[in-house]
Amino acid sequence: xxxxxxxxxxxxxxxxxxxxxxxxxxxxxxxxxxxxxxxxxxxxxxxxxxxxxxxxxxxxxxxxxxxxxxxxxxxxxxxxxxxxxxxxxxxxxxxxxxxxxxxxxxxxxxxxxxxxxxxxxxxxxxxxxxxxxxxxxxxxxxxxxxxxxxxxxxxxxxxxxxxxxxxxxxxxxxxxxxxxxxxxxxxxxxxxxxxxxxxxxxxxxxxxxxxxxxxxxxxxxxxxxxxxxxxxxxxxxxxxxxxxxxxxxxxxxxxxxxxxxxxxxxxxxxxxxxxxxxxxxxxxxxxxxxxxxxxxxxxxxxxxxxxxxxxxxxxxxxxxxxxxxxxxxxxxxxxxxxxxxxxxxxxxxxxxxxxxxxxxxxxxxxxxxxx
Numbered sequence: 001x002x003x004x005x006x007x008x009x010x011x012x013x014x015x016x017x018x019x020x021x022x023x024x025x026x027x028x029x030x031x032x033x034x035x036x037x038x039x040x041x042x043x044x045x046x047x048x049x050x051x052x053x054x055x056x057x058x059x060x061x062x063x064x065x066x067x068x069x070x071x072x073x074x075x076x077x078x079x080x081x082x083x084x085x086x087x088x089x090x091x092x093x094x095x096x097x098x099x100x101x102x103x104x105x106x107x108x109x110x111x112x113x114x115x116x117x118x119x120x121x122x123x124x125x126x127x128x129x130x131x132x133x134x135x136x137x138x139x140x141x142x143x144x145x146x147x148x149x150x151x152x153x154x155x156x157x158x159x160x161x162x163x164x165x166x167x168x169x170x171x172x173x174x175x176x177x178x179x180x181x182x183x184x185x186x187x188x189x190x191x192x193x194x195x196x197x198x199x200x201x202x203x204x205x206x207x208x209x210x211x212x213x214x215x216x217x218x219x220x221x222x223x224x225x226x227x228x229x230x231x232x233x234x235x236x237x238x239x240x241x242x243x244x245x246x247x248x249x250x251x252x253x254x255x256x257x258x259x260x261x262x263x264x265x266x267x268x269x270x271x272x273x274x275x276x277x278x279x280x281x282x283x284x285x286x287x288x289x290x291x292x293x294x295x296x297x298x299x300x301x302x303x304x305x306x307x308x309x310x311x312x313x314x315x316x317x318x319x320x321x322x323x324x325x326x327x328x329x330x331x332x333x334x335x336x337x338x339x340x341x342x343x344x345x346x347x348x349x350x351x352x353x354x355x356x357x358x359x360x361x362x363x364x365x366x367x368x369x370x371x
Contacts, residue, residue, distance in 0.1 A: 001175045002270075002299075008277035009300045012046030019051035026362040036328065037353040040308065044354055047279055047305050052357035056191035056281055056350050058140050059106035060184040061097065061340045062271055063090060063195030064177065066114035066263035067155035069164065070242075071200040075235045078199045078225055080155075081117050086197050088120035090339075091145050097195060097339035098145065104347050106193065107140040108340075111148045111180055113173050114263030116155035119147075138187040150176045152263055156204075159242045163259045164204065170258040170266045177270020178277075185278045191350065192275050192282045193310075194289040195340030196264050200224075202315060205291035206239045207260035209317040211248040212294035213324040222287065222315035222336070253298035261295070268292035273299060276306035283350060285343040286313035286336065290321035297325060308350055311335055311342035 020042040025031055032038065044053040067083050089095045090110045093102075101108050112119060139146070152172045156164035165173075184192055206221040213220070217239040223232050246259040257266045269292040275282040276296070284293055284307055296303045309322055312329040314336040322329060330346040363370050 001178055002171065005178050005273050005277045006300045009273065009302050011302045012043065012305045013049035014046070016049050016051045017042050017046040020045035020357060023051060023357055026364070027356065027360045028363055029360070034356065036330070037349070037356065040350065041353040041357050043305065044281055045357070047281060049279065053354055054190055055354050055358065058189055059104060059191050059193055059347055060140055060189035061101055061106050061108045061193040061195050061344065062180050062184065063097065063108065063110045063197055063340055064113050064264035064267040065110065065197040066201070067116035067198055068200040068204060068262055069156045069158035070160060070203050070238065072158050073160055073238050074231065075203045075238055076200040076224060077227060077231070080199050083197055083199050084115050084117040084119050087112065087115065087147070090197070091147055093145060095339060096337060096341050097344065100341055100344035102142060104344050105142050106344060106347070107142050108145040109138065109148060109180065109184065110145060111176065111267065112151050113176055113267045114152050114155055138183040140184070140187050140189060148180065152176070156262055159204070159207070159260050160238055160245070163246065164261060165258045165263070165266070167254055167258045170254055170261065173263045173266035174257070174270035177267035178274035180267070181271045181274025181278065185275070185280050190280070191347070192271060192280060193340050193343040193347065194268050194271065194282065194285045194292070196268065196285070196288040196338050198262060198264050201262050201264060201288055203235060203239060204260055204262040204265060205287050206317050207242050208256065208265060208291040208294060209321045210239065210243055211256050211260060212250045212298060213320055215320045217243065220317040220320055222317055250298060253295045257295055264288065265292045265295070269295040269299070272296040272307065273303055276300065276303035280306065281308055281350070282306050283308045283310045283343040283346060285310055285340050286338050287315035287318040287321070288338055290318050290325070293325060294321050310346035313342065
C-alpha cells in the first residue's frame with residue numbers, strides 16, 4: 001500500500017498553475033492584492049490539475065491518538081490516562097476541536113492507533129494486530145464524531161531505551177493513515193485536516209524534526225503543555241540522548257519513524273501521503289502535524305504540493321519544520337493545543353482563496369476599466 005501510494009503522487013500541474021495566475025490577472029482587483037491567498041490558490045490549482053480548483057469542502061478532521069513510552073522519562077506533567085480520556089471528550093463533542101469543527105461544518109474522525117489505556121467508550125483493539133481501519137463506510141457528519149479503532153500497539157516503547165516501534169509497526173500506522181485518507185475522500189471530503197492527541201507527543205515530534213532537518217534538539221524542542229525550566233532542560237536532554245542512541249537516517253523515513261516517532265506521527269504521515277496521492281489538499285495543524293509532514297516529504301518530496309500550513313505553532317520546532325518544507329503558515333495566533341484546532345481556524349482562509357477564482361468577476365465581464 002505504501003509503495004503504490006507513493007507512486008501515485010505527482011508534481012503540481014504547471015499548466016493549471018499558469019491558468020490560475022492568468023485568471024488572477026483578469027479579476028477585478030489590483031494584481032497581487034490578495035497576497036498569499038493568490039499563491040495558495042495557484043498551488044491548489046496545480047494540485048488539482050484544474051483552474052479553478054474544486055472548492056475545499058466538505059472538510060474532514062482526522063485526529064490520530066497514541067501514547068508514548070518516553071512519557072516514563074518525565075517529559076510531561078500530565079498523566080498518560082488523559083489521552084484516552086480526551087478521546088471520550090472528543091466523541092462527546094466537548095473539546096475545543098469539536099467547537100471549532102461545528103463552526104466550520106467539519107466532520108471529526110478520531111482514530112486510536114496506539115492509546116495505552118482502555119478507552120472510555122469501549123475496549124481497545126488487541127495489540128497483537130491492528131483492526132482494519134474503517135470497518136464501516138465513513139460518513140462525513142459534522143454533528144456526530146466518529147471513532148475508528150485501529151490500534152497497532154498500546155503505546156510506543158521508551159525510545160531512550162530502545163526503538164519506539166519496529167519497522168512493521170511504523171508501517172502499519174502509516175498504512176492506517178493512508179486508509180483513513182482514502183475513506184474520507186471516498187466519502188466526499190474535499191480537504192483533510194490533521195489532528196492529534198497523545199500525552200508527551202511533542203517529545204517524539206521534536207526528535208523527528210531534529211532528525212529530518214538536522215536542527216539542534218534545543219531548537220526543535222518546545223515546552224509542550226507548559227513545562228517548567230528544569231523539565232524543559234530534561235526534555236531537551238532526552239531528545240538529544242535518543243538521537244545519539246539511534247542515529248536515525250533521514251534518507252530512511254520509515255526507520256526514523258520507528259526509532260523516535262509515535263504511532264500518531266506515523267499515521268499522520270500516511271494521511272498526508274494518501275491525500276497527496278488523491279490530489280486532495282491536507283491542512284496541517286501544529287508541531288505534531290508538521291513533524292509528520294517531514295516524514296511524508298522524505299517518502300515523497302512531491303507530497304509537499306498537497307500540504308497547506310494552517311498556522312504557526314508556538315512550539316519552536318514547528319517553525320524549523322515549516323522552513324524546511326518551504327511552507328508559510330496562514331495564521332499565527334500563538335496556539336499550542338493541537339487536536340486540529342489551528343487547522344480549523346485557518347480553513348476559511350483556504351476556502352476563500354479558492355472561492356475568489358470561482359466567483360470574482362473579470363474586468364471584461366464586469367465592465368470595469370483596467371489601468
